[in-house]
Amino acid sequence: MLKVNAFDQQQAASLGADQRQRVERRARLLGPAYQLFYDQPLHLVQGSGATVTDHAGKRYLDLYNNVQSVGHCHPKVVAALAAQAGQLNVHTRYLHDNVLDYAERLLASMPAELGHAMFTCTGSEANDLALRIACDYTGGSGVIVTEYAYHGITQAIAALSPSMGSYVPVARDARVVPAPRHLPGSPQAVGRQFAAEVRKALADMQRHGIKPAALLVDTLFTSDGVFADPAGFLAEAVAAVRAAGAVFIADEVQPGFGRTGSHFWGFQRHGLVPDLVTLGKPMGNGHPMAGLAVKPDILQRFASQAAYFNTFGGNPVSAAVGLAVLEVIEEEGLMANAERVGALLKAGLQSLAPALGTVRGAGLFIGVDIVDASGQPDTLRARGLVNALRDEGFLIGAAGPASSVLKIRPPLCLRREEAERFLSALARLL
Amino acid sequence: MLKVNAFDQQQAASLGADQRQRVERRARLLGPAYQLFYDQPLHLVQGSGATVTDHAGKRYLDLYNNVQSVGHCHPKVVAALAAQAGQLNVHTRYLHDNVLDYAERLLASMPAELGHAMFTCTGSEANDLALRIACDYTGGSGVIVTEYAYHGITQAIAALSPSMGSYVPVARDARVVPAPRHLPGSPQAVGRQFAAEVRKALADMQRHGIKPAALLVDTLFTSDGVFADPAGFLAEAVAAVRAAGAVFIADEVQPGFGRTGSHFWGFQRHGLVPDLVTLGKPMGNGHPMAGLAVKPDILQRFASQAAYFNTFGGNPVSAAVGLAVLEVIEEEGLMANAERVGALLKAGLQSLAPALGTVRGAGLFIGVDIVDASGQPDTLRARGLVNALRDEGFLIGAAGPASSVLKIRPPLCLRREEAERFLSALARLL
Numbered sequence: 001m002l003k004v005n006a007f008d009q010q011q012a013a014s015l016g017a018d019q020r021q022r023v024e025r026r027a028r029l030l031g032p033a034y035q036l037f038y039d040q041p042l043h044l045v046q047g048s049g050a051t052v053t054d055h056a057g058k059r060y061l062d063l064y065n066n067v068q069s070v071g072h073c074h075p076k077v078v079a080a081l082a083a084q085a086g087q088l089n090v091h092t093r094y095l096h097d098n099v100l101d102y103a104e105r106l107l108a109s110m111p112a113e114l115g116h117a118m119f120t121c122t123g124s125e126a127n128d129l130a131l132r133i134a135c136d137y138t139g140g141s142g143v144i145v146t147e148y149a150y151h152g153i154t155q156a157i158a159a160l161s162p163s164m165g166s167y168v169p170v171a172r173d174a175r176v177v178p179a180p181r182h183l184p185g186s187p188q189a190v191g192r193q194f195a196a197e198v199r200k201a202l203a204d205m206q207r208h209g210i211k212p213a214a215l216l217v218d219t220l221f222t223s224d225g226v227f228a229d230p231a232g233f234l235a236e237a238v239a240a241v242r243a244a245g246a247v248f249i250a251d252e253v254q255p256g257f258g259r260t261g262s263h264f265w266g267f268q269r270h271g272l273v274p275d276l277v278t279l280g281k282p283m284g285n286g287h288p289m290a291g292l293a294v295k296p297d298i299l300q301r302f303a304s305q306a307a308y309f310n311t312f313g314g315n316p317v318s319a320a321v322g323l324a325v326l327e328v329i330e331e332e333g334l335m336a337n338a339e340r341v342g343a344l345l346k347a348g349l350q351s352l353a354p355a356l357g358t359v360r361g362a363g364l365f366i367g368v369d370i371v372d373a374s375g376q377p378d379t380l381r382a383r384g385l386v387n388a389l390r391d392e393g394f395l396i397g398a399a400g401p402a403s404s405v406l407k408i409r410p411p412l413c414l415r416r417e418e419a420e421r422f423l424s425a426l427a428r429l430l
Numbered sequence: 431m432l433k434v435n436a437f438d439q440q441q442a443a444s445l446g447a448d449q450r451q452r453v454e455r456r457a458r459l460l461g462p463a464y465q466l467f468y469d470q471p472l473h474l475v476q477g478s479g480a481t482v483t484d485h486a487g488k489r490y491l492d493l494y495n496n497v498q499s500v501g502h503c504h505p506k507v508v509a510a511l512a513a514q515a516g517q518l519n520v521h522t523r524y525l526h527d528n529v530l531d532y533a534e535r536l537l538a539s540m541p542a543e544l545g546h547a548m549f550t551c552t553g554s555e556a557n558d559l560a561l562r563i564a565c566d567y568t569g570g571s572g573v574i575v576t577e578y579a580y581h582g583i584t585q586a587i588a589a590l591s592p593s594m595g596s597y598v599p600v601a602r603d604a605r606v607v608p609a610p611r612h613l614p615g616s617p618q619a620v621g622r623q624f625a626a627e628v629r630k631a632l633a634d635m636q637r638h639g640i641k642p643a644a645l646l647v648d649t650l651f652t653s654d655g656v657f658a659d660p661a662g663f664l665a666e667a668v669a670a671v672r673a674a675g676a677v678f679i680a681d682e683v684q685p686g687f688g689r690t691g692s693h694f695w696g697f698q699r700h701g702l703v704p705d706l707v708t709l710g711k712p713m714g715n716g717h718p719m720a721g722l723a724v725k726p727d728i729l730q731r732f733a734s735q736a737a738y739f740n741t742f743g744g745n746p747v748s749a750a751v752g753l754a755v756l757e758v759i760e761e762e763g764l765m766a767n768a769e770r771v772g773a774l775l776k777a778g779l780q781s782l783a784p785a786l787g788t789v790r791g792a793g794l795f796i797g798v799d800i801v802d803a804s805g806q807p808d809t810l811r812a813r814g815l816v817n818a819l820r821d822e823g824f825l826i827g828a829a830g831p832a833s834s835v836l837k838i839r840p841p842l843c844l845r846r847e848e849a850e851r852f853l854s855a856l857a858r859l860l
Contacts, residue, residue: 022525029533030744031546031726033733036523043525047518065520067741073516082512086503088477089716090495093466095452095473103459116461121551121718122742128584153738154558155586167735281741286519288551288718288742296461303463305597308583311497311711312552312718314460 005386005398007036018055019043037397039387047072050411050418052395061418063410064395066365069257069282070328071413077285080324084317091311092119098319105326107293109264111273114293116303119314123253123280124152126290129308130249130276131156131214133294136302138246140213141173142205144198148179148401150223151216151251160216163223163401173210175201179224180233182360191233198237202244212246214276219266220255225400226360226367226407228260234270247298248272253280253290254365258329258412261339261363269362282412285325289318334412338363341419345408348423355430356406364414367399368406377404385429392425435816435828437466448485449473467827469817477502480841480848482825491848493840494825496795499687499712500758501843507715510754514747521741522549528749535756537723539694541703544723546733549744553683553710554582556720559738560679560706561586561644563724566732568676570641571603574631578609578831580653581646581681590646593653593831603640605631609654610663612790621663628667632674642676644706649696650685655830656790656797656837658690664700677728678702683710683720684795688759688842691769691793699792712842715755719748764842768793771849775838778853785860786836794844797829798836807834815859822855 012023023041026034046053049071052062070077084098092099103117120126135141143160150163158164159171170176177197183190198215205212215238221227238248255266256279263269267277275298280290291313329335342363349359349368357369370382382404389396397407442453453471456464476483479501482492500507514528522529533547550556565571573590575581580593588594589601600606607627613619628645635642645668651657668678685696686709697704705728710720721743759765772793779789779798787799800812812834819826827837
């Protein structure tokens with residue numbers, strides 16, 4: 001995971017006394033799992049819209065945080081949170097209208113076949129639950145994932161997240177396929193090649209006596225390095241998986257809730273109706289909530305027999321927050337904004353070639369290859385750019401197997417002039 | 431799971447039009463996993479202290495919800511939530527003082543050996559993470575759990591929760607031991623017998639070539655039916671497990687945060703220092719947050735190599751809420767209250783024998799056996815009592831393999847007169 005952009009604890013001596021103390025206190029209290037971004041860690045104290053502010057009052061344009069997708073601390077979302085938290089917050093074994101109103105509105109944004117919604121607290125839990133349902137429905141255990149996928153951190157889902165690195169083994173019955181390739185010259189080959197890889201994985205499962213359960217992919221392939229085009233390329237692979245008796249789980253934790261601009265859900269770009277859809281990150285604009293949508297016939301037996309219950313999932317406060325987020329996306333036209341500003345950003349980045357490599361993405365999720373003179377992934381240069389931009393007041397990240405793909409995914413409320421400010425700064429740095 | 435106290439969807443016709451509609455809407459939107467409590471489901475709209483109010487304005491004394499442990503919608507907790515949510519809510523890869531202040535305060539409530547805190551969103555995630563760490567540290571895969579344990583709902587943890595029932599298989603390398611027995615006549619035998627069962631499980635693991643990883647128990651054995659006494663009985667089993675190279679994970683999701691009255695953590699009643707401690711439910715008084723405390727040497731390799739990160743876990747809002755909860759517990763003397771009112775409640779329940787069976791528990795977590803004339807678990811009578819109490823305005827639940835143990839675990843702020851009111855109502859019903 002976090003390679004290109006991690007603070008090196010050995011460099012703590014280079015920090016000012018205050019921040020050094022904070023970094024040391026963190027290491028002492030939280031231990032080694034808690035990494036920090038940037039060569040000079042950021043100490044943030046405030047957020048609003050697409051802007052975050054550090055302890056010294058310096059402002060940063062946030063082009064990284066896709067969780068706070070309607071804008072940091074959106075007043076309508078905070079008000080909904082505070083109002084319901086002051087009224088009642090209990091689990092779903094009592095009747096409450098919030099969870100029903102929210103489920104109804106959420107499902108209305110999806111194809112009618114996805115009839116049921118279930119609620120968890122994190123995307124990891126959503127993928128974990130989707131996996132359990134898929135294995136139950138198919139009777140299978142074989143899951144296909146891409147080579148640098150990230151789907152979450154429960155034991156079962158970390159084992160389906162090859163991006164965790166070699167220390168975390170991939171599940172025995174899983175098969176890892178290469179991410180889709182970017183082939184602007186022959187777009188129709190992208191889907192064909194990806195489907196061929198998926199068919200190879202299915203054949204290998206058969207060879208080993210493993211019954212296929214699911215194809216699990218992020219519909220934007222974000223941690224693989226952002227592979228969005230051509231829209232529709234996923235369909236052939238999904239058909240192959242279904243022909244083998246397995247289901248298609250669309251991981252919408254990153255692509256969902258309007259981020260792609262053209263569609264509310266990433267799978268819609270591919271003209272597909274998934275069997276299960278998992279949701280997370282931006283769902284509560286930072287409030288811990290996640291969930292899934294599923295076809296009723298696929299859920300039926302599992303839900304009746306296995307008695308799934310999530311203490312916090314779907315509580316009235318989370319549902320109120322989720323509803324407010326959906327309302328803001330609609331009221332403020334954030335999907336259209338993502339499409340408009342995303343297109344501007346993408347075109348601007350493309351105009352910076354050849355200093356930048358290939359630019360890929362949809363809406364406000366953009367990946368930019370950073371390559372060396374020979375066209376190879378340039379991890380160090382990517383790291384340099386991410387840190388130089390941070391110093392200039394712009395926050396982005398990096399993704400992909402070599403952490404050489406700039407990861408640009410601002411809140412959906414990013415304004416045109418903010419995008420232009422970022423493009424100018426980047427042009428200056430290049 | 432939920433057997434004694436579940437609403438039967440077939441009975442929807444018996445409800446008033448409004449509630450019938452709500453129940454049907456739930457089934458349509460959320461599917462079959464979402465069960466409701468009580469023969470007549472409750473439609474709650476408000477909560478304050480230990481009181482919840484339904485849509486018709488009827489008030490209920492809440493003796494069930496251990497999540498809202500400092501009282502429903504506690505103003506100080508809601509204020510902390512609203513204030514920080516309006517300020518900044520981001521992940522832990524930036525510096526922020528809230529998570530450090532919270533971790534420091536949380537760890538200060540535990541033995542010094544438990545040096546690191548990590549944060550998740552649910553108790554399931556906390557147990558899942560603890561399991562991963564334990565397996566990594568020991569190199570083992572064998573986990574010992576009790577026969578009706580519940581530790582959570584991720585795939586890995588559901589497989590260590592035999593109370594899920596026969597549809598959810600127990601992990602191949604896990605071993606299930608009987609819950610501790612209640613032996614008031616020979617208290618010193620409780621620990622000896624439990625340790626003997628644990629030793630048998632360890633021997634069986636050895637016989638099958640399974641390396642032991644952990645003993646994972648709720649330190650009050652709540653879902654097994656509440657087995658608290660004698661304090662200290664767990665020590666011999668833990669010693670056996672450690673001698674076999676495995677670690678002790680104390681699941682404090684239910685016993686923790688002062689519920690036992692005499693101690694802040696359930697493991698302290700047993701005079702033990704666990705290797706890992708998992709936390710959840712009352713940690714945020716309803717806000718989705720959970721976590722674990724762990725000895726640094728046990729965490730070291732996993733945390734350095736496996737790069738655990740939880741998007742929402744430990745965010746500044748959750749940390750502010752967690753801090754407020756700890757402050758309220760201290761400022762309002764809720765631990766002492768739990769001890770005082772818990773003792774009153776326990777004595778009052780014991781005085782209702784022989785209409786009630788054995789009364790067990792510590793502080794404000796009490797289990798009461800409901801048995802028939804021959805002393806056998808009486809599931810139907812327990813169900814009748816739970817529902818009759820609901821009609822009288824008192825909310826409790828049921829636990830144990832036969833759902834025949836009344837589960838009484840009110841918010842820690844339960845007042846003496848509220849406990850007395852409940853005891854009078856129960857006496858009338860009996």
